[in-house]
Amino acid sequence: MLNIRYETVLDYPAIADVNRLAFGQDNEANLIDKIRLSDHYIPELSLVAEIDNVIVGHILFSYIDLVNTEKLQVIGLAPLAVHPQFQRQGIGSALVEAGLKIVNDRGEVLVIVLGHPHFYNRFGFQPSVIYQIESPFPVPDDVFMVKPxxxxxxxxxxxVVYPATFAEV
Structure with missing residues (x-):
């Protein structure tokens, strides 16, 4: 049975392993470590999915900035990882749903993600340009999305301005 809960310090190595396996590189695991050490980290928004007490997935939501005439704090979703042996079983979706509920319950205003539209659209994410929110990256409009x-x-x-932490990876 799938269990979703907050991460603990003891989970850090398993979370790093899941991210390395899911992405085939160290970048995401390194990013998570750096976010945890920053003031953008929100402990209750780093969630793990486990089956039989084994961590098979992880999602992290953290603060990023939205800059116009003022600088506003919003939530960024990155990264989301599921162990390759457990992908396409609804674990990533369960993590997104659980995280979005917590984010909304906390009173946050919007979540931003750079990802696959066919995956994130089902959770209510739409291209950021609809909301006059500009991506900091030269990417197609449909992959940079927001959920109000x-x-x-x-x-x-x-x-959108990501913390320097994201550029250091």
Whole structure:
């Protein structure tokens, strides 16, 4: 049975392993380590999925900035990883749903993700350009997406600025 819970310090090595296996590189595992050491880290928004007490998936939501006439704090979803042996079984979807519920319950305003539209659209993510939110990366409009939450307000427009942590990986 799938269990989703907050990460603990003891989970860090398993989370790094899942990310390395899922992405085939160390970048995401290194990014997670750096975010944890920053003021952008939100402990209750780093979730693991486990089956029989073995971590098979991980999702991290952290603070990023939206800059226009003022700098506003929003939530970035990155990374999401599922162990290759457990992919395509609904684990990633369960992690996204659990995380979005916590983010919304915390009163956050919107979540931003760079990812596959066919996966994230089902959770209510839409191209950021619809909300006048600009990607910091030269990517197609449909892969840089936002999901407005219950506290969303129209003043949340501008260019997304990821913390330096993201560039250091």
């Amino acid at each position: 939450l219950q506290n969303y307000q129209q003043k949340y427009t501008g260019k």
